[in-house]
Amino acid sequence: MNEQMRSLDKIFRENGYITDKPTLIALKLVQALKKPLLLEGPAGVGKTEIAKVLAKSLDTKLIRLQCYEGLDVHSALYEWNYAKQMLHIRLTENTELTVDERESTIYGKDFLLSRPLLQAFTESEAAPVLLIDEIDRADEAFEAFLLEALAEFQITIPEIGTIKAKQQPYIILTSNRTRELSDALRRRCLYQWVPFPDYKKEVSILQTRIPELNQNLTEQIAKFMESIRQIPLQKVPGVAESLDWARALIELHQSELNQDTVRETLGCFLKNHDDWDKIEKELNQGTLLHSNG
């Protein structure tokens, strides 16, 4: 690992994010190649957090675009300030301005409301980190709209023209893979699959994020989580759930895991009734904590 990556790793650790070599290389390539990075993986593995910590490590602004079904260009890129435009039209009604002049005025930057994408592309001080979160939730049409931004670092507003990014933003896209993204979008991005952490990494995460957690409990939680992720659950608990659970156990003054403790705190990491039943059954059979040691 070279110096730059070591320092990136250190900053990530200082910000409570335990990273690994693939992620570090991916982030380094984002900076070197100036290409967007697509992070895919199950929910709760820390994809969004990577962008947040990257912004901190680069000491730059994080601009977040949360995707959802129906998201369109007016919510993501720009919107005209219609009220202001109307008012301006009325105020200039009796002036000698021609229609063309009035039109060019109201479609100027003074009347433009910037949304996250435009903000990221017009940031002049330092290249921001643009997080396009859960892109798989957006419609395919919006995904197609993003192509120009991802490939050329420019966006087009029909009334104004093409706006080239002043500082090429570091673009991080995340996807929970609820639907397949297009090849066109994938080809414009570097790609990184973010899996659930293994036992060792989860122990490190718990130790870093919750230093007051004792070693024994840390290892037990990590081992337990590793076991239940092998079970086909509907909502597989991620790292966020491990952390919530660990904090809950501290609040309850528990220093080790046993069947009763797990049963009482199932709600910290299971968010589905069927999963609850399944894990309770495993607990009753003694398979989970037994294999857990």
Added chain:
Amino acid sequence: MNQSQNLPEYMLHFFRYLRDLKLLIGMKEMADVYSALDAIDIMDREQFKLALKIVLVSSKEEEEIFEQAFYQFFVRDLREEHKQDLLHFHSDDRMDQVLVNNERIGENPKQKQNKAASDDEYPLKLEGEEEAKSDETPGIVTDILPIDDEAGVNGTIPLWSATKGLNKQGQQIEAKITAKQFSKMEKTAKKLLRQVNIKQSRRSAVKRKGNVLHLQKTLRKSIQTGTEPFELVMKGSRKQKANYVLLCDTSRSMSATVDTFLQFAFALKKLHQHVEVFLFSTKLTRVTDQLSAVNVLPQTLQIRHEEWGGGTCIGESLHDFVEKYAVKVLKKHTVMIIASDGLDAGEIKHLQWSMNEIAIRSEAIIWVNPLLAIEGYAPTARAMNISLPYINHFLSLEDFQCFNKII
């Protein structure tokens, strides 16, 4: 690393090797790789591999292909072999080699789907075309089904028929579908397409009869009329049509239903562009391309023999479906139709997870169970029991044919 002196050449061979494995490697990707290698320590093998992977791979499936390809190319050093092959790139030997490599390493899932239609499955063929090819395929019925004479006399010429290969007991099962039956199924498919109303997207666009004012366009138009908005531009959501995914159980216990369901799938496929059809018993097979290939009737459908008349592994088949195809074929506006009696002989530990995944990813699940028409039947079979909470419409075959329960 001595090879670094020839790195560009070395990498070119690797790019070609990956292309053989159907990874999309264009000039841009190649240029990106060289930039990436500049940014890392190429003496560090792990960094070298990770950099290549991050640039060249664009999905989880491709990651697995890449891992094995990297091992084959850089660890086992197939470079020399590949170099020689390049001299005869278009020769038959070369193509054989590619095929062998694909088989060994695994194929890009996109290509797999296409290939399945041409190789793994036996596409519907025109009668004239069939004889030559089918003779080459052991274990597959080679006879062409004659037009049903009896039906011909009665004026009901079979439009197409399904030929099933030899099952484990060595029996040959044939199913013929008459014009009348086909017409009925076409009506059923039309009815389904008409009746299914899915949840509409919130995305809006200009629409003459929309119910929301499109401020931007209205204002823009008003400029031309002295800023007086004489013409209001409205917007509203566009009506989205459903996609359909059909899964049919082809086990022995479903033999009486399979023909009807396939006929329906065929009719639906003819009427609607976005229909995917899969068959399963002990394993899952995508037959969409076989159905799409039928243009001229009558036709003969040939399906691998192990798909027919065996046991059922619903859990494993649905799990397989979710793992391999769900991301690609299940959309928010997909209606999933499963035809099965729910009598499962395999492992069902993944069934609940699979049904849940299907339910989350699709608009609705319709389950057609022929046993439902039998008086006193209760869906207590373990697979049926697990699946029931996720099903939106539970229909018997008769209900299915007239859709009197779907609103």
